[in-house]
Amino acid sequence: xxxxxxxxxxxxxxxxxxxxxxxxxxxxxxxxxxxxxxxxxxxxxxxxxxxxxxxxxxxxxxxxxxxxxxxxxxxxxxxxxxxxxxxxxxxxxxxxxxxxxxxxxxxxxxxxxxxxxxxxxxxxxxxxxxxxxxxxxxxxxxxxxxxxxxxxxxxxxxxxxxxxxxxxxxxxxxxx
Amino acid sequence: xxxxxxxxxxxxxxxxxxxxxxxxxxxxxxxxxxxxxxxxxxxxxxxxxxxxxxxxxxxxxxxxxxxxxxxxxxxxxxxxxxxxxxxxxxxxxxxxxxxxxxxxxxxxxxxxxxxxxxxxxxxxxxxxxxxxxxxxxxxxxxxxxxxxxxxxxxxxxxxxxxxxxxxxxxxxxxxxxxxxxxxxxxxxxxxxxxxxxxxxxxxxxxxxxxxxxxxxxxxxxxxxxxxxxxxxxxxxxxxxxxxxxxxxxxxxxxxxxxxxxxxxxxxxxxxxxxxxxxxxxxxxxxxx
Numbered sequence: 001x002x003x004x005x006x007x008x009x010x011x012x013x014x015x016x017x018x019x020x021x022x023x024x025x026x027x028x029x030x031x032x033x034x035x036x037x038x039x040x041x042x043x044x045x046x047x048x049x050x051x052x053x054x055x056x057x058x059x060x061x062x063x064x065x066x067x068x069x070x071x072x073x074x075x076x077x078x079x080x081x082x083x084x085x086x087x088x089x090x091x092x093x094x095x096x097x098x099x100x101x102x103x104x105x106x107x108x109x110x111x112x113x114x115x116x117x118x119x120x121x122x123x124x125x126x127x128x129x130x131x132x133x134x135x136x137x138x139x140x141x142x143x144x145x146x147x148x149x150x151x152x153x154x155x156x157x158x159x160x161x162x163x164x165x166x167x168x169x170x171x172x173x174x175x176x
Numbered sequence: 177x178x179x180x181x182x183x184x185x186x187x188x189x190x191x192x193x194x195x196x197x198x199x200x201x202x203x204x205x206x207x208x209x210x211x212x213x214x215x216x217x218x219x220x221x222x223x224x225x226x227x228x229x230x231x232x233x234x235x236x237x238x239x240x241x242x243x244x245x246x247x248x249x250x251x252x253x254x255x256x257x258x259x260x261x262x263x264x265x266x267x268x269x270x271x272x273x274x275x276x277x278x279x280x281x282x283x284x285x286x287x288x289x290x291x292x293x294x295x296x297x298x299x300x301x302x303x304x305x306x307x308x309x310x311x312x313x314x315x316x317x318x319x320x321x322x323x324x325x326x327x328x329x330x331x332x333x334x335x336x337x338x339x340x341x342x343x344x345x346x347x348x349x350x351x352x353x354x355x356x357x358x359x360x361x362x363x364x365x366x367x368x369x370x371x372x373x374x375x376x377x378x379x380x381x382x383x384x385x386x387x388x389x390x391x392x393x394x395x396x397x398x399x400x401x402x403x404x405x406x407x408x409x410x411x412x413x414x415x416x417x418x419x420x421x422x423x424x425x426x427x428x429x430x431x432x433x434x435x436x437x438x439x440x441x442x443x444x445x446x447x448x449x450x451x452x453x454x455x456x457x458x459x460x461x462x463x464x
Contacts, residue, residue: 038207
């Protein structure tokens with residue numbers, strides 16, 4: 001996993017809690033913690049951090065990942081200047097993830113292996129059914145990141161799991 | 177978790193500092209490696225560009241040599257064909273005057289002679305077309321009076337037009353003082369080709385040689401009442417590449433336009449068509 005994700009997770013932890021909490025999570029997870037945006041680190045380091053956060057806060061791991069994801073979107077988007085402005089809305093931004101956003105990410109981080117999202121548009125409203133495809137199985141993080149797209153535009157975005165599937169979500173947009 | 181005493185606070189901050197230092201060192205090492213890779217990739221790219229350019233150069237030279245070989249071959253064959261053709265023509269000539277009881281042999285011989293002459297003319301023009309490939313003779317051009325040029329054209333073509341049932345009219349739209357910069361012989365040959373086409377294809381009525389001037393050019397237009405020049409005359413003007421030449425049954429139009437175009441371009445003039453039914457072909461020649 002790219003170091004930029006760890007940097008953003010650190011920023012989220014520091015903003016939600018504080019610097020000391022980040023130190024404690026690293027210590028508890030037994031990690032060295034010197035992450036640089038340009039480096040690559042094992043997925044298990046992220047999971048070890050979330051496990052440590054779970055031990056510290058007693059919040060379930062999926063909820064923690066959703067919270068971190070939701071606060072990470074804006075910070076990740078800041079690292080791709082123009083991406084949010086170009087899309088203009090949360091819905092458009094989400095639809096651009098595979099074809100525009102992730103190719104841009106690959107320019108900055110050639111070794112990145114971003115997930116793929118499959119979209120189906122609702123017939124009854126403007127919503128989307130999103131299928132998350134990744135070998136990482138970080139579906140809870142994906143839900144949080146999708147929800148965070150609303151923060152980019154100050155519009156509410158609801159994301160719910162579709163019953164019977166761990167990797168399919170229903171995304172609804174409401175007029176701000 | 178808050179630190180209870182200053183020592184453990186300092187220890188925590190030192191660890192944090194160590195972490196940041198290591199992250200910076202890692203980032204720098206990764207960036208340096210990336211820059212070095214990029215540099216090496218660029219070097220490789222430059223070498224490949226040079227290699228490709230050299231390959232393309234070779235391919236271009238080969239293609240040019242092939243094109244020259246093709247032109248030389250056509251010229252050579254044309255020359256070779258002309259020798260026996262002259263023999264055929266001469267002997268047919270003799271045959272037409274030889275004794276023949278009912279005169280039928282003379283008629284056949286005359287017909288054969290006409291065909292052989294047409295073939296000879298075709299080869300002459302083909303040869304001319306090949307000779308003119310890439311020719312630029314603009315440096316040799318000199319002022320030529322437009323009205324005198326058109327008058328001599330008209331007098332040369334009036335009889336032939338009349339034979340085809342057409343009236344040929346010269347419509348001088350420019351004053352007697354106007355001159356154009358050209359080579360009279362080559363320009364004449366080009367207009368001859370256009371007139372030949374017009375006389376062949378105009379079914380009835382009249383043909384007009386009209387002249388006009390624009391900013392820096394004289395336009396000599398042949399207006400006819402026949403089907404005129406085919407729309408895609410540029411395609412027709414490349415007969416060696418299998419260009420489309422409608423009405424081919426009437427003979428020689430594709431080569432005629434191709435030849436006229438090369439002749440015009442060799443003296444810095446340009447050729448085109450106008451009118452909804454392409455009833456007019458024109459040549460624009462620089463003003464002197």
